[in-house]
Amino acid sequence: MAPLVKVAVIQLYPKPLDLEHNFNKAADYIRTAAAQGAELAVLPEYHLTSWVPKEDAFIAKCEEWETYLKKYRELAKECSICIVPGTIVESHKGAEKEEDRLLNVAYFVNEKGEVTGKYVKKNLWGPEREHLTGSAREPHPVFDTSLGKVGMLICWDLAFPEAFRELIAQGAKLIIIPTFWTLNDCSEKGLKLNPGAEALFLDSMLTARAFENTCAIVFANAGGPPGMGYCGLSQVVVPFVGPLTRLGSCAEGMSIVDIDMQIMEDAEENYQVRADLARDDWHYDYRHSNETSEEKSGL
Structure with a gap:
């Protein structure tokens, strides 16, 4: 892991279903980030289409995913910068007797324009389950x-600590989270108690996850005009410090920050989280099932 990683976290307001407009705006930010020495640029979830799955044109727009993945690969090579282009929703035709599928996919594109990582969203938010297929x-x-x-x-x-544990057990020290998280994702009862409940959720969880996993987190969320429920709060978070940078709740924008990866080594030396996970006698088993502990042990 490089001792310093210069990261650009980009907060965008996606114009629904206007892929070319949204790509061009993202590309402008990425070119600016690269000119300022950024090695990695991260965009929000659904930044090309917004989340409008009930619109008639949504699936047709998702069929263009390969075109835009290619554009980001070309942009990464042009600017010599790694890009996580938020997420790109892919429409896949099913084989005979199989249903068509929509996948919400994050790619890691390296500075040579090569795809070196792909992740299909696993934990679908309730309203997504009607439309998307998870991993x-x-x-x-x-x-x-x-x-x-x-x-x-x-x-x-972000809500599942098991996901982080699985990543850090494999050695990940930098975790990237493209997001489309709004204040309106909270229930009516929750909003009555705290209109900013989702902002509190994000700030609390991001700092907690960085500490409890001795990792750096790059969190890129959508932003938008006031009064529309956008949450924003895109940030880069590390142990000991919390957010190194944190964008506002609504406005579009970009922040470029250096992550000193030595912080993760110092945090691990202090907390020994990864060391405990690697022990042969580690006492937590995250493979949840309906079996009782006696059944698992064969008693």
Whole structure:
């Protein structure tokens, strides 16, 4: 892992279903980031289409995914920068007697324009389950990159500590999370108690996950005009410090920050989380099932 990693976290307001407009805006930010020496640029989830699955044109737009993945690969090579282009929703035609599928996919594109990582969203938020197919019991992958070992999660994956544990057990020290998380994702009862409940959720979880996994987190969320429920709060978080940078709740924008990866080594030396996970007698088993402990042990 490089001792310093210069990261650009980009917060965008996606114009629904206007892929070319959204790509061009993202590309402008990425070119600016590369000109300022950034080695990695991260975009939000659904940044090309927005999340409008009930719109008639949504599936047709998702069929263009290969075109835009190619555009990002060309852009990464042009600018010599690694890009995680948020997520790209892919429409896949099913074989005979199989249903068509929509997959919500995050890619890691390296500075040569090569795809070196791919992750299909596993933990689908409730309203997504009507439209998307998750990666179910497929393992969470970790990728070797020029920046070191990298893991990727997407949005609601943040709520599951098991996802982080699976990544850091494989050596990931940098975890990238493209997100489309709004204040309106909270229930009516929750909003009555705290209109900013989802912002509190994000700030709390991101700092907690960085500490408890001795990892750096790059979190890129969508932003938008005030009054529309956008949450924003894109940030880069490390142990000991918390957010190194944190964007506002609504506005579009970009922040470029250096991550000192030595912080992760110092945090691990202090907390010994990875060391405990690697022990042969580690006492937690995260393979949940309906079996009782007696049944698992064969008693």
